[in-house]
Amino acid sequence: MAEGNSFVSSTVHVDVKDYYGKRLQKTSDLQSNACVAPAEPTPPFIRQALKKVHPEVTARYYGCGLVVPECLEGCRILDLGSGSGRDCYMLSQLVGEKGHVTGIDMTEGQLAVAMAYVDHHMREFAYKTPNVSFVQGYIEALSEAGLEKNSFDIIISNCVVNLSPDKKKVLSEAYSVLKDGGELYFSDVYSNERLTEEIKNHKVLWGECLGGALWWKDLLQFAEEVGFSPPRLVTANVITVDNQELQDALGNFKFVSATYRLFKVPKGNTKPCQVIYNGTITGMEENFKFDCRYTFKVNEVVEVDAEVSSILTNSRFAADFTFQPPGGPCGPIGVKPKAGIVDPFELALQQEKQGPGSDTGGCCRTQDATCCK
Incomplete structure (x- = not known):
């Protein structure tokens, strides 16, 4: 996929571009009616921000759920696979005029929609200077797209990493452009085992975010190899597949949508x-x-x-x-959580039993297949 320092796109990128640039013109074009809104309530301040996004931008948005981390004021944010720009314009309001949001996407049609409404949104938000910009490029090659190293406080991604044929490269590039102390906060689809080549080569399954799903344990390994702190699991939801043809192709593989947060912080120098x-x-x-x-x-x-x-x-x-320090002056002491790795499939089953909560994270809660950008 890469030759020297020059990134070379693959047939997967061509197929994904075709799927999201030509075959899909609006959310309802997604096969199997997969991308539905999450059941969890959205905080009022985020709902208000979404209301100010232009209807055309929202109509051409193929994501589902929301990926909105906390403490955003004044931050520089990068949205991987930003599509029509809905999340960028929502985040633009949360970071404020002194912050900045950059969206990167490889699909010309989606970028054209996003870029057409920059001035509209800046007037809507009463910003004198635009705090949103869009870049065409691949999420596996952020530096080549002109994004500077150590320049972002936060990177978000909503159900896009699974569409990449080189997930480790995505994580490596994200780590490179994050500032020290920065965070990759993203939602994606994960499998309970490594998928077969037959499933990986199924164009519809890949386009619908299942064929490219990463085995969740591989995420832990890739993150460590790249340099991130161990992934912190935020939430997980079961993905069900009611389309019989797709289910037959998938066999016994299971999938969850999970939100993780990865940080670029020093290791080994901090105590409990x-x-x-x-x-x-x-x-x-x-x-x-x-x-x-x-x-x-x-x-x-x-x-x-x-x-x-x-x-x-x-x-x-x-x-x-x-x-x-431990043992210092105390107020009321909370329960100390158990240490160890959390299995997202176990968490998803727990959350399913408990019913909807109040999380905004999570890429998919579907009755049919899955979700995509």
């Missing part, structure tokens, strides 16, 4: 500590769900392991917490 959430994150004034194990309640003392301690002290969240 106690943290107190200050309640200063917009929309999360009472509690902040960091991942499926840690939900920080305002003014509650929580013991965190060295890994989480490193993330909180070296990321944009540092100002939102008070840190003290």
